Amino acid sequence: xxxxxxxxxxxxxxxxxxxxxxxxxxxxxxxxxxxxxxxxxxxxxxxxxxxxxxxxxxxxxxxxxxxxxxxxxxxxxxxxxxxxxxxxxxxxxxxxxxxxxxxxxxxxxxxxxxxxxxxxxxxxxxxxxxxxxxxxxxxxxxxxxxxxxxxxxxxxxxxxxxxxxxxxxxxxxxxxxxxxxxxxxxxxxxxxxxxxxxxxxxxxxxxxxxxxxxxxxxxxxxxxxxxxxxxxxxxxxxxxxxxxxxxxxxxxxxxxxxxxxxxxxxxxxxxxxxxxxxxxxxxxxxxxxxxxxxxxxxxxxxxxxxxxxxxxxxxxxxxxxxxxxxxxxxxxxxxxxxxxxxxxxxxxxxxxxxxxxxxxxxxxxxxxxxxxxxxxxxxxxxxxxxxxxxxxxxxxx
Amino acid sequence: xxxxxxxxxxxxxxxxxxxxxxxxxxxxxxxxxxxxxxxxxxxxxxxxxxxxxxxxxxxxxxxxxxxxxxxxxxxxxxxxxxxxxxxxxxxxxxxxxxxxxxxxxxxxxxxxxxxxxxxxxxxxxxxxxxxxxxxxxxxxxxxxxxxxxxxxxxxxxxxxxxxxxxxxxxxxxxxxxxxxxxxxxxxxxxxxxxxxxxxxxxxxxxxxxxxxxxxxxxxxxxxxxxxxxxxxxxxxxxxxxxxxxxxxxxxxxxxxxxxxxxxxxxxxxxxxxxxxxxxxxxxxxxxxxxxxxxxxxxxxxxxxxxxxxxxxxxxxxxxxxxxxxxxxxxxxxxxxxxxxxxxxxxxxxxxxxxxxxxxxxxxxxxxxxxxxxxxxxxxxxxxxxxxxxxxxxxxxx
Numbered sequence: 174x175x176x177x178x179x180x181x182x183x184x185x186x187x188x189x190x191x192x193x194x195x196x197x198x199x200x201x202x203x204x205x206x207x208x209x210x211x212x213x214x215x216x217x218x219x220x221x222x223x224x225x226x227x228x229x230x231x232x233x234x235x236x237x238x239x240x241x242x243x244x245x246x247x248x249x250x251x252x253x254x255x256x257x258x259x260x261x262x263x264x265x266x267x268x269x270x271x272x273x274x275x276x277x278x279x280x281x282x283x284x285x286x287x288x289x290x291x292x293x294x295x296x297x298x299x300x301x302x303x304x305x306x307x308x309x310x311x312x313x314x315x316x317x318x319x320x321x322x323x324x325x326x327x328x329x330x331x332x333x334x335x336x337x338x339x340x341x342x343x344x345x346x347x348x349x350x351x352x353x354x355x356x357x358x359x360x361x362x363x364x365x366x367x368x369x370x371x372x373x374x375x376x377x378x379x380x381x382x383x384x385x386x387x388x389x390x391x392x393x394x395x396x397x398x399x400x401x402x403x404x405x406x407x408x409x410x411x412x413x414x415x416x417x418x419x420x421x422x423x424x425x426x427x428x429x430x431x432x433x434x435x436x437x438x439x440x441x442x443x444x445x446x447x448x449x450x451x452x453x454x455x456x457x458x459x460x461x462x463x464x465x466x467x468x469x470x471x472x473x474x475x476x477x478x479x480x481x482x483x484x485x486x487x488x489x490x491x492x493x494x495x496x497x498x499x500x501x502x503x504x505x506x507x508x509x510x511x512x513x514x515x516x517x518x519x520x521x522x523x524x525x526x527x528x529x530x531x532x533x534x535x536x537x538x539x540x541x542x543x544x545x546x547x548x549x550x551x552x553x554x555x556x557x558x559x560x561x562x563x564x565x566x567x568x569x570x
Numbered sequence: 571x572x573x574x575x576x577x578x579x580x581x582x583x584x585x586x587x588x589x590x591x592x593x594x595x596x597x598x599x600x601x602x603x604x605x606x607x608x609x610x611x612x613x614x615x616x617x618x619x620x621x622x623x624x625x626x627x628x629x630x631x632x633x634x635x636x637x638x639x640x641x642x643x644x645x646x647x648x649x650x651x652x653x654x655x656x657x658x659x660x661x662x663x664x665x666x667x668x669x670x671x672x673x674x675x676x677x678x679x680x681x682x683x684x685x686x687x688x689x690x691x692x693x694x695x696x697x698x699x700x701x702x703x704x705x706x707x708x709x710x711x712x713x714x715x716x717x718x719x720x721x722x723x724x725x726x727x728x729x730x731x732x733x734x735x736x737x738x739x740x741x742x743x744x745x746x747x748x749x750x751x752x753x754x755x756x757x758x759x760x761x762x763x764x765x766x767x768x769x770x771x772x773x774x775x776x777x778x779x780x781x782x783x784x785x786x787x788x789x790x791x792x793x794x795x796x797x798x799x800x801x802x803x804x805x806x807x808x809x810x811x812x813x814x815x816x817x818x819x820x821x822x823x824x825x826x827x828x829x830x831x832x833x834x835x836x837x838x839x840x841x842x843x844x845x846x847x848x849x850x851x852x853x854x855x856x857x858x859x860x861x862x863x864x865x866x867x868x869x870x871x872x873x874x875x876x877x878x879x880x881x882x883x884x885x886x887x888x889x890x891x892x893x894x895x896x897x898x899x900x901x902x903x904x905x906x907x908x909x910x911x912x913x914x915x916x917x918x919x920x921x922x923x924x925x926x927x928x929x930x931x932x933x934x935x936x937x938x939x940x941x942x943x944x945x946x947x948x949x950x951x952x953x954x955x956x957x958x959x960x961x962x963x964x965x966x967x
Contacts, residue, residue: 237618
């Protein structure tokens with residue numbers, strides 16, 4: 174008899190965005206003329222950079238001719254893209270990453286989800302609270318529900334999680350953070366790296382929002398911290414950087430010195446394990462998509478990406494400044510991030526404030542409670558909209 | 571202390587194609603002028619159909635304009651593609667598959683690999699021998715090494731596996747088969763469906779080579795067999811059909827009546843489990859790639875794909891007929907498949923015959939032993955080459 178993976182039964186219902194959709198639809202039906210401004214879901218709105226479009230047209234033509242056609246590519250990605258990553262994203266920031274430490278994939282969600290494949294079954298896993306639900310759900314699917322430790326991030330600790338009490342084996346960190354938009358300084362992140370070195374833990378560092386960093390003291394990569402290569406895997410994405418949410422390309426860095434252990438203390442190279450995992454369960458990212466990603470690093474591509482990021486950052490600043498000037502006392506994020514995290518007014522909870530913004534102002538937000546219990550009492554607003562709509566939304570509040 | 575997934579240590583080294591590469595390189599160095607014909611790796615050589623190229627150019631342009639740009643798509647795939655699949659691949663063959671039973675992905679390797687996520691830990695898994703290594707390796711990674719049952723497929727049983735003895739929970743079947751190129755008739759496949767119904771087992775049916783079927787009595791889909799929807803998940807791919815090995819698109823059908831069980835007998839819908847798995851660990855196939863796949867179903871696309879398949883099938887026929895006419899007594903496959911499976915001459919084993927073909931004839935094959943112990947004494951030749959090269963290779967033998 175085929176036994177299903179019963180751990181799926183332990184997952185919380187994934188109702189956040191469907192519940193938002195339901196409430197928005199109800200409002201729309203009752204108010205067909207309302208001009209709704211969507212600041213809820215974290216999806217980009219600007220088109221792909223011109224450099225990427227040109228590179229894809231060229232690559233598509235290559236696929237149409239026998240002499241330039243590409244079949245199976247390397248599972249870990251083409252060298253032409255990996256070399257650009259090592260050079261622009263690391264070497265120019267003083268970090269040495271070898272080409273065989275980079276793995277191109279179809280998305281940070283896939284990689285942060287699939288990474289559990291290379292971890293032992295009984296690991297204790299720490300996540301921040303609020304948290305990107307993928308970290309939690311994938312570990313529950315893998316049978317680790319009882320082994321998840323939550324590290325609260327609230328206004329009280331300035332959204333800087335405390336170090337775990339006692340031993341944890343895996344720590345997921347996403348900074349700049351989704352959903353709060355807050356960051357860690359070099360020294361704050363160093364405490365986690367030092368903890369991981371001391372406890373032989375593994376840090377899974379999700380840097381999907383790295384491109385939005387402008388503050389001086391905020392590390393772009395965890396490998397800026399001395400010793401991090403032996404204890405950290407880093408995830409990067411082109412989704413929010415260059416608008417690749419529907420084009421799908423990201424990469425993961427697994428340094429060769431990053432090791433795990435057997436129950437008997439034997440050492441395992443996570444680089445080798447992840448390579449074997451990817452070669453067995455993945456067949457590479459589309460050639461044309463990798464060419465598009467490569468174009469991000471061209472001179473024109475870099476300039477176009479800078480403009481895209483600036484556009485969203487301007488929106489984030491508009492949201493942040495408007496809320497502060499209107500007397501909201503708890504306004505976080507929005508400086509090194511496209512997300513602004515807002516304390517709900519006295520006497521309302523996440524869903525209550527969500528409903529107020531929707532029904533009174535025709536603005537869609539995301540209730541913070543959907544990201545974990547410490548998200549209660551907050552909402553998330555995103556900068557992924559036109560500046561015109563962003564300004565109008567703020568005028569309405 | 572971070573414990574690694576020690577099951578990776580139980581995997582056999584993945585040396586088949588690297589060992590082939592090493593021997594080919596040695597031969598090349600010693601014989602720089604030899605014109606090597608590669609009939610080893612199963613990668614396509616013809617460019618993408620024109621209809622796909624046109625569709626991709628159009629989709630790339632859409633991604634370059636704010637008014638037509640697409641961000642996150644549905645994790646399970648766009649409706650425009652799913653509707654074509656339900657209509658052309660199923661309804662027109664008399665099979666009813668609903669749109670919410672189809673999941674678009676980036677490859678059959680990903681899906682046949684990731685499907686273990688929804689299976690219970692202690693399943694007994696049956697695979698044919700020889701076998702596509704992904705089925706075995708992904709189950710070893712998931713900790714099922716001791717629970718794998720091998721069903722030999724050899725000339726003695728005409729490459730039709732016997733039913734498992736006793737209870738097995740999961741049965742992987744790939745027909746037309748990789749690597750042997752052989753098929754099951756309707757009645758032969760029905761025996762497995764009946765077994766699965768009787769034992770409440772699950773069949774994972776890999777139909778990646780379906781487009782090559784021309785024999786009347788060979789089912790294109792396992793759902794042609796009555797009752798199969800309650801016990802079978804089917805994997806399809808555009809890789810070999812339309813040359814998508816480097817473009818990456820496939821789909822998996824999980825019927826709503828296909829159920830698994832809890833240890834207490836509780837029923838789980840595999841459709842719901844797979845949907846949750848994909849929504850959590852996958853973010854959809856690139857929009858432009860799904861548009862390319864949709865174009866396969868247009869009138870011109872269907873005609874262009876037919877020509878591609880005919881071209882490879884002609885090559886397969888050339889290989890098959892040439893070997894038979896030259897007195898090879900064991901020549902299998904190559905009728906409903908791009909693969910020809912050849913018994914090695916008396917006194918040579920797989921690697922011995924591989925070396926003979928390489929060194930004496932400058933032809934690259936794949937040693938059958940690389941696919942499992944029952945593959946010893948065979949080599950695989952593929953039709954993915956130009957007809958000119960195929961003819962020349964056969965003249966050399």
